[in-house]
Amino acid sequence: MGHGWEGAVLKLLRGKDFTFTVTGAEQVTEDYRRLHFTDGGLLGAAGVHPTMWVRMWFENAGKPHQRAYTLVDPDVAAGTFSLEFALHDGCASDWARKAQPGDTIEATLQGTGFDAPEPRPSRLLVIGDPASLPAINSLLAAMPEVPATIWFETSHASDADLPIRVDPVRHELRRVPRRDAGGHLVEEVKAALPSLVSAAEDAEDAAGVYVWIACDTATTRTLTSYVRKEVGLPKGRVHGLGYWRAA
Template structure:
């Protein structure tokens, strides 16, 4: 598949290309699909790190569309990992439910890097939704003994049943979207919690935000400008854009 100008830019940035082969696929929730893949040599060439993501190329209406997805349980020895898809009306989501074992998908590794809490972080605050749940789980796996507060927005009631890898000392709060614009209820709940009893400590905590673009931007601004959190204690990325 031709990757267009995005492919040219990624090549210039030394993106590495691979072909993943689907081993199987299963529905994890009403609106959530897991696809198991063989890595085509990806993990040997690009050692995994927490919340590592790749750019997958989906064909739609004769064009290549690049979408970011997080590696779930990468196993370099076996050369396998899983991909988890929050379902909605989009080319990547459609592919995840239609693909059969033996199907392939092109992947480019470029731009992913480890986000790590500074040493001696008191509490890790993770803000996300089903799209960033794979990354949230990967961070909880990577920091199993660091106290964590996790806020997740449920776009559908069934999202609350999705598997969160919380351990002792990890508190999980699901916030229902409840008809509001994506990210709005989450933003209000998190901002309130950071100001209230479950207060955030700007000097000792680490804040990881990955949700709908407008909410991610607003929460980052709140952390930096209103709460005075230093740059190295905030990691934030728009995971998707509501249209």
């Protein structure tokens, strides 16, 4: 399958193409599926960094369709990783539901750069949902010594069983049911975030907070603007990336 005009643009941006092979599958919940892959040389060529993602190519009514997914537990020596799919209607979820060992899929590596903040922050403030869960887990693993507060938006009862890798000693997990197209999450974050920022900023020898936001595009945009303009955090201490678009 060709990659169309999007693939041509990624080539111009020096995107690198790989072919992954499915080696196994786990149905984590009825709404969440994990697939295991061999990497087709990806990890040896590119290495690994926190929240690393790739663009996967799916067929949608005979046309190429790309979606980004975060690598889970990448093993450079073994050349393996997993991907996790929050299942809904769509060609990517349809493919993930049916994928079996031996199936292959094409992917492009481009645009995935992320550097963990230095110096390490006094506290992480993380806002996400099942679509960004692999990236949340990767971020927490990259800075295990840093306390974190995580607002995690949920849409299904089964989301209570998702593999959120929190340390009960260092991490505070706040589950927020999705309401009002993300508006409820925005209200919850705005009610609590300023005081957490102030506490971290005022602590002795504080390095300040780092805010990481990855929800639906509209919610991410709203919260990123709020943290930058109203809370007043500088650009280098805020990361916002919309992971999906609400229908």
